[in-house]
Amino acid sequence: MQRPLIVALDFPSLEDTKIFLDKFQGKSLFLKVGMELFYQEGPSVIGYLKEQGHSIFLDLKLHDIPNTVYSSMKRLAGLGVDIVNVHVAGGSKMMEAALEGLEAGTETGKTRPQCIAVTQLTSTTEEMMRREILIEKNLTEVVVQYASLAKKSGLDGVVCSSLEVPIINTTVGPNFLTVTPGIRLASDDRGDQARIVTPEKARELGSTAIVVGRSITNAKHPLQAYSQIKSAWEGVLV
Ligand SMILES: O=C(O)c1cc(=O)[nH]c(=O)n1[C@@H]1O[C@H](COP(=O)(O)O)[C@@H](O)[C@H]1O
Numbered sequence: 001m002q003r004p005l006i007v008a009l010d011f012p013s014l015e016d017t018k019i020f021l022d023k024f025q026g027k028s029l030f031l032k033v034g035m036e037l038f039y040q041e042g043p044s045v046i047g048y049l050k051e052q053g054h055s056i057f058l059d060l061k062l063h064d065i066p067n068t069v070y071s072s073m074k075r076l077a078g079l080g081v082d083i084v085n086v087h088v089a090g091g092s093k094m095m096e097a098a099l100e101g102l103e104a105g106t107e108t109g110k111t112r113p114q115c116i117a118v119t120q121l122t123s124t125t126e127e128m129m130r131r132e133i134l135i136e137k138n139l140t141e142v143v144v145q146y147a148s149l150a151k152k153s154g155l156d157g158v159v160c161s162s163l164e165v166p167i168i169n170t171t172v173g174p175n176f177l178t179v180t181p182g183i184r185l186a187s188d189d190r191g192d193q194a195r196i197v198t199p200e201k202a203r204e205l206g207s208t209a210i211v212v213g214r215s216i217t218n219a220k221h222p223l224q225a226y227s228q229i230k231s232a233w234e235g236v237l238v
Helices: 014-024 035-041 044-051 066-077 092-105 126-132 139-152 162-172 199-205 222-234
Strands: 005-008 030-033 055-062 083-087 114-118 157-159 177-180 209-212
Touching: 005 222, 014 035, 014 044, 014 222, 030 044, 035 044, 035 055, 044 055, 055 066, 066 083, 066 092, 083 092, 092 114, 092 139, 114 139, 114 177, 126 139, 139 157, 139 162, 162 177, 162 199, 199 209, 199 222, 209 222
Parallel strands: 005 030, 005 209, 030 055, 055 083, 083 114, 114 157, 157 177, 177 209
Antiparallel strands: none
């Protein structure tokens, strides 16, 4: 994966998605299809986006018993997406089952989708984690433990905040993807995100990929916002 900028297509329908993508003048993008669009349109939306030449991160964040995750991943592998994800909180057996399902569902001779796991959502704060989900540890410690468990379970990487990337790289070692949402421009509203960084900072901290939604999708000029964020992320002076 070449340190992509992944655009989150958090739209209610394929029609809205097409209106958005029309602004990109046929560029091949790395797109994230999340629950909203997938639940509305079903697997055909993936086929459509692939036909247009885009790479796809299918973000359904599976979190269930190992057997259910195995059979769901077997189905998702057939869609030919590039990345899928689960929650580390499902445990090592569930993550191993996810990989086995992907292997089983991938046609012989083809590469299985990469599988990454959400550590702690970027909307989670340490205070909320302690008070609501009764995890008493420091948030960074939890993220590092979850990343280590994902690595031991054979996964290709994690979803985390860029803020945790340096310590994950030190602890877990190289060749482990860190896909980081919670990206905001200095002028943007934080919204529901808690652990945020700018695209420049994400580069400095060493994220493998950034995921950006509203800073692009809600911008007055989405292509301009995309180009600005991409330059900042790639460290290109404009
Ligand atoms: O797995 C994800 O993609 C994800 C994990 C996480 O911890 N935080 C997070 O924001 N995301 C997704 O990343 C996108 C961020 O969107 P914006 O906050 O609009 O940039 C959304 O589609 C979220 O579902």
